Amino acid sequence: MALLTYENLVDPLLKIVRQSLVDFSAMKAGDSSLDVCCGTGAQVIEYGRRGITAVGIDSDENMLAFAVKNRLQLKMENISFYIADATALPFDDKSFDFVSVSFALHDKLPDVRSAVVSEMKRVVKKRGSLIFMDFNIPLPRNIWGMGANIVEYFAGGSHYQGFKDFKESGGLSKIVEEHGLVAEKTGYFKSGMVAVVKARSIV
Numbered sequence: 001m002a003l004l005t006y007e008n009l010v011d012p013l014l015k016i017v018r019q020s021l022v023d024f025s026a027m028k029a030g031d032s033s034l035d036v037c038c039g040t041g042a043q044v045i046e047y048g049r050r051g052i053t054a055v056g057i058d059s060d061e062n063m064l065a066f067a068v069k070n071r072l073q074l075k076m077e078n079i080s081f082y083i084a085d086a087t088a089l090p091f092d093d094k095s096f097d098f099v100s101v102s103f104a105l106h107d108k109l110p111d112v113r114s115a116v117v118s119e120m121k122r123v124v125k126k127r128g129s130l131i132f133m134d135f136n137i138p139l140p141r142n143i144w145g146m147g148a149n150i151v152e153y154f155a156g157g158s159h160y161q162g163f164k165d166f167k168e169s170g171g172l173s174k175i176v177e178e179h180g181l182v183a184e185k186t187g188y189f190k191s192g193m194v195a196v197v198k199a200r201s202i203v
Protein backbone atom coordinates (compact mmCIF):
# COMPACT_ATOMS: atom_id res chain seq x y z
CA MET A 1 0.00 0.00 0.00
CA ALA A 2 1.51 3.31 -1.04
CA LEU A 3 1.53 5.39 2.13
CA LEU A 4 2.66 8.55 0.40
CA THR A 5 -0.34 8.29 -1.89
CA TYR A 6 -2.69 7.96 1.01
CA GLU A 7 -1.48 10.50 3.52
CA ASN A 8 -0.61 13.17 0.97
CA LEU A 9 -2.99 12.57 -1.91
CA VAL A 10 -6.07 10.51 -1.12
CA ASP A 11 -6.76 11.83 2.41
CA PRO A 12 -6.74 15.55 1.42
CA LEU A 13 -8.89 14.74 -1.65
CA LEU A 14 -11.52 13.02 0.49
CA LYS A 15 -11.39 15.26 3.57
CA ILE A 16 -14.62 17.15 2.84
CA VAL A 17 -16.45 13.94 1.90
CA ARG A 18 -15.32 12.33 5.15
CA GLN A 19 -16.60 15.33 7.11
CA SER A 20 -19.90 15.28 5.21
CA LEU A 21 -20.30 11.56 5.89
CA VAL A 22 -20.74 12.24 9.63
CA ASP A 23 -23.78 14.49 9.03
CA PHE A 24 -25.08 12.32 6.21
CA SER A 25 -25.08 9.31 8.56
CA ALA A 26 -26.71 11.32 11.39
CA MET A 27 -24.00 10.23 13.82
CA LYS A 28 -23.96 12.28 17.00
CA ALA A 29 -21.65 12.81 19.96
CA GLY A 30 -21.68 9.80 22.25
CA ASP A 31 -22.49 7.29 19.50
CA SER A 32 -20.11 4.38 19.01
CA SER A 33 -18.62 3.77 15.59
CA LEU A 34 -16.29 1.21 14.05
CA ASP A 35 -14.45 1.91 10.78
CA VAL A 36 -13.13 -1.28 9.18
CA CYS A 37 -10.08 -1.25 6.88
CA CYS A 38 -9.48 2.27 8.24
CA GLY A 39 -6.09 2.78 6.55
CA THR A 40 -4.50 5.99 7.86
CA GLY A 41 -7.51 6.53 10.15
CA ALA A 42 -8.73 9.71 8.45
CA GLN A 43 -12.42 8.75 8.76
CA VAL A 44 -12.03 7.73 12.40
CA ILE A 45 -10.41 11.09 13.15
CA GLU A 46 -13.43 12.90 11.66
CA TYR A 47 -15.65 10.82 13.97
CA GLY A 48 -13.43 11.73 16.91
CA ARG A 49 -13.63 15.45 16.14
CA ARG A 50 -17.42 15.18 16.46
CA GLY A 51 -17.39 13.51 19.87
CA ILE A 52 -18.12 10.02 18.57
CA THR A 53 -16.43 7.12 20.37
CA ALA A 54 -14.68 5.54 17.41
CA VAL A 55 -12.51 2.52 16.72
CA GLY A 56 -10.52 1.88 13.54
CA ILE A 57 -9.13 -1.49 12.50
CA ASP A 58 -6.79 -2.38 9.66
CA SER A 59 -4.59 -5.38 8.88
CA ASP A 60 -1.63 -3.26 7.72
CA GLU A 61 0.52 -2.03 10.57
CA ASN A 62 2.22 0.58 8.36
CA MET A 63 -1.12 2.22 7.56
CA LEU A 64 -2.12 2.09 11.22
CA ALA A 65 1.16 3.74 12.26
CA PHE A 66 -0.06 6.91 10.48
CA ALA A 67 -3.39 6.64 12.26
CA VAL A 68 -1.79 6.29 15.68
CA LYS A 69 0.65 9.16 14.99
CA ASN A 70 -2.23 11.45 14.03
CA ARG A 71 -4.28 10.43 17.08
CA LEU A 72 -1.38 11.26 19.38
CA GLN A 73 -0.75 14.60 17.67
CA LEU A 74 -4.40 15.55 18.00
CA LYS A 75 -4.57 14.20 21.59
CA MET A 76 -7.87 12.47 20.79
CA GLU A 77 -8.90 10.28 23.70
CA ASN A 78 -12.17 9.05 22.21
CA ILE A 79 -10.65 7.14 19.29
CA SER A 80 -8.52 4.01 19.15
CA PHE A 81 -6.89 1.83 16.51
CA TYR A 82 -6.18 -1.90 16.39
CA ILE A 83 -4.56 -4.30 13.97
CA ALA A 84 -7.27 -6.77 12.98
CA ASP A 85 -8.68 -8.71 10.06
CA ALA A 86 -11.97 -7.28 8.81
CA THR A 87 -13.11 -10.78 7.84
CA ALA A 88 -12.85 -11.92 11.49
CA LEU A 89 -13.51 -8.86 13.65
CA PRO A 90 -12.42 -9.12 17.30
CA PHE A 91 -15.70 -7.66 18.62
CA ASP A 92 -18.87 -9.15 20.08
CA ASP A 93 -22.12 -9.27 18.11
CA LYS A 94 -24.14 -6.01 18.12
CA SER A 95 -21.37 -3.83 19.61
CA PHE A 96 -21.57 -0.56 17.63
CA ASP A 97 -24.18 2.07 16.68
CA PHE A 98 -22.45 2.53 13.32
CA VAL A 99 -20.04 0.39 11.31
CA SER A 100 -18.43 2.00 8.27
CA VAL A 101 -16.10 1.07 5.47
CA SER A 102 -14.62 3.55 3.02
CA PHE A 103 -12.87 2.72 -0.23
CA ALA A 104 -12.06 -0.79 0.96
CA LEU A 105 -14.68 -2.92 -0.79
CA HIS A 106 -13.93 -2.05 -4.44
CA ASP A 107 -10.42 -3.54 -4.19
CA LYS A 108 -11.40 -6.90 -2.69
CA LEU A 109 -12.17 -10.14 -4.49
CA PRO A 110 -15.83 -11.16 -4.05
CA ASP A 111 -15.34 -13.74 -1.26
CA VAL A 112 -13.28 -11.38 0.91
CA ARG A 113 -15.63 -8.45 0.19
CA SER A 114 -18.59 -10.55 1.21
CA ALA A 115 -16.88 -11.74 4.41
CA VAL A 116 -16.11 -8.14 5.40
CA VAL A 117 -19.74 -7.06 4.95
CA SER A 118 -20.99 -10.12 6.88
CA GLU A 119 -18.75 -9.17 9.78
CA MET A 120 -19.93 -5.54 9.64
CA LYS A 121 -23.52 -6.82 9.89
CA ARG A 122 -22.62 -9.03 12.84
CA VAL A 123 -21.07 -6.30 15.01
CA VAL A 124 -23.58 -3.50 14.35
CA LYS A 125 -26.39 -3.03 16.90
CA LYS A 126 -29.88 -4.17 15.96
CA ARG A 127 -31.06 -0.64 15.22
CA GLY A 128 -27.65 0.57 14.11
CA SER A 129 -26.49 1.56 10.64
CA LEU A 130 -23.91 0.40 8.15
CA ILE A 131 -22.18 3.14 6.19
CA PHE A 132 -20.52 2.34 2.87
CA MET A 133 -18.38 4.85 0.96
CA ASP A 134 -16.81 3.81 -2.33
CA PHE A 135 -16.68 4.49 -6.05
CA ASN A 136 -20.10 5.20 -7.51
CA ILE A 137 -20.94 2.56 -10.15
CA PRO A 138 -21.23 3.27 -12.99
CA LEU A 139 -18.38 5.72 -12.69
CA PRO A 140 -19.20 9.15 -14.09
CA ARG A 141 -17.95 9.97 -17.56
CA ASN A 142 -15.83 12.86 -16.37
CA ILE A 143 -12.27 13.53 -15.25
CA TRP A 144 -12.94 11.92 -11.84
CA GLY A 145 -14.28 8.71 -13.37
CA MET A 146 -11.37 8.53 -15.80
CA GLY A 147 -8.91 9.16 -12.97
CA ALA A 148 -10.43 6.37 -10.88
CA ASN A 149 -10.09 3.87 -13.75
CA ILE A 150 -6.46 4.83 -14.33
CA VAL A 151 -5.45 4.67 -10.65
CA GLU A 152 -7.12 1.30 -10.17
CA TYR A 153 -5.57 -0.09 -13.34
CA PHE A 154 -2.08 0.81 -12.12
CA ALA A 155 -2.79 -0.69 -8.67
CA GLY A 156 -2.77 -4.01 -10.56
CA GLY A 157 -2.94 -7.56 -9.20
CA SER A 158 -5.85 -8.70 -7.06
CA HIS A 159 -6.68 -5.05 -6.31
CA TYR A 160 -7.49 -4.45 -9.98
CA GLN A 161 -9.29 -7.81 -10.29
CA GLY A 162 -11.43 -6.77 -7.31
CA PHE A 163 -12.13 -3.38 -8.90
CA LYS A 164 -13.19 -4.99 -12.18
CA ASP A 165 -15.55 -7.33 -10.36
CA PHE A 166 -16.90 -4.45 -8.22
CA LYS A 167 -17.72 -2.49 -11.41
CA GLU A 168 -19.18 -5.41 -13.31
CA SER A 169 -21.30 -6.63 -10.41
CA GLY A 170 -22.91 -3.25 -9.72
CA GLY A 171 -20.90 -1.74 -6.86
CA LEU A 172 -22.41 -0.76 -3.52
CA SER A 173 -26.07 -1.13 -4.51
CA LYS A 174 -25.47 -4.79 -5.43
CA ILE A 175 -23.58 -5.43 -2.18
CA VAL A 176 -26.45 -3.95 -0.16
CA GLU A 177 -28.96 -6.10 -2.03
CA GLU A 178 -26.92 -9.32 -1.78
CA HIS A 179 -26.53 -8.93 1.97
CA GLY A 180 -30.23 -8.40 2.58
CA LEU A 181 -29.73 -4.80 3.69
CA VAL A 182 -32.07 -1.87 3.17
CA ALA A 183 -30.51 1.28 1.73
CA GLU A 184 -32.05 4.18 3.66
CA LYS A 185 -30.15 6.93 1.95
CA THR A 186 -27.59 7.37 -0.83
CA GLY A 187 -25.45 10.46 -1.39
CA TYR A 188 -23.08 11.37 -4.19
CA PHE A 189 -19.91 13.43 -3.90
CA LYS A 190 -16.93 14.55 -6.01
CA SER A 191 -18.91 15.09 -9.20
CA GLY A 192 -20.55 11.69 -8.88
CA MET A 193 -17.35 9.69 -8.38
CA VAL A 194 -18.09 8.81 -4.75
CA ALA A 195 -21.24 7.16 -3.42
CA VAL A 196 -22.16 6.94 0.27
CA VAL A 197 -24.88 4.51 1.31
CA LYS A 198 -26.50 4.36 4.74
CA ALA A 199 -28.07 0.93 5.21
CA ARG A 200 -29.58 -1.22 7.93
CA SER A 201 -30.33 -4.88 8.36
CA ILE A 202 -33.88 -6.02 7.80
CA VAL A 203 -35.28 -6.76 11.29
Ligand SMILES: C[S@@+](CC[C@H](N)C(=O)[O-])C[C@H]1O[C@@H](n2cnc3c(N)ncnc32)[C@H](O)[C@@H]1O
Binds near residue numbers: 036084
Ligand atom coordinates in the same frame (compact mmCIF):
# COMPACT_ATOMS: atom_id res chain seq x y z
C1 LIG B 1 -7.83 1.33 -0.30
S1 LIG B 1 -7.41 1.32 1.40
C2 LIG B 1 -8.73 2.30 2.14
C3 LIG B 1 -8.31 2.91 3.46
C4 LIG B 1 -9.33 3.85 4.12
N1 LIG B 1 -10.54 3.16 4.49
C5 LIG B 1 -9.66 5.04 3.27
O1 LIG B 1 -10.83 5.37 3.09
O2 LIG B 1 -8.72 5.70 2.82
C6 LIG B 1 -7.87 -0.31 1.87
C7 LIG B 1 -7.42 -0.68 3.27
O3 LIG B 1 -7.93 -1.98 3.58
C8 LIG B 1 -6.98 -2.63 4.39
N2 LIG B 1 -7.28 -4.07 4.37
C9 LIG B 1 -7.21 -4.90 3.30
N3 LIG B 1 -7.62 -6.13 3.65
C10 LIG B 1 -7.96 -6.07 4.97
C11 LIG B 1 -8.46 -7.01 5.91
N4 LIG B 1 -8.73 -8.27 5.56
N5 LIG B 1 -8.70 -6.59 7.17
C12 LIG B 1 -8.44 -5.32 7.54
N6 LIG B 1 -7.95 -4.38 6.71
C13 LIG B 1 -7.73 -4.76 5.43
C14 LIG B 1 -5.66 -2.23 3.78
O4 LIG B 1 -4.59 -2.43 4.66
C15 LIG B 1 -5.91 -0.77 3.47
O5 LIG B 1 -5.52 0.06 4.52
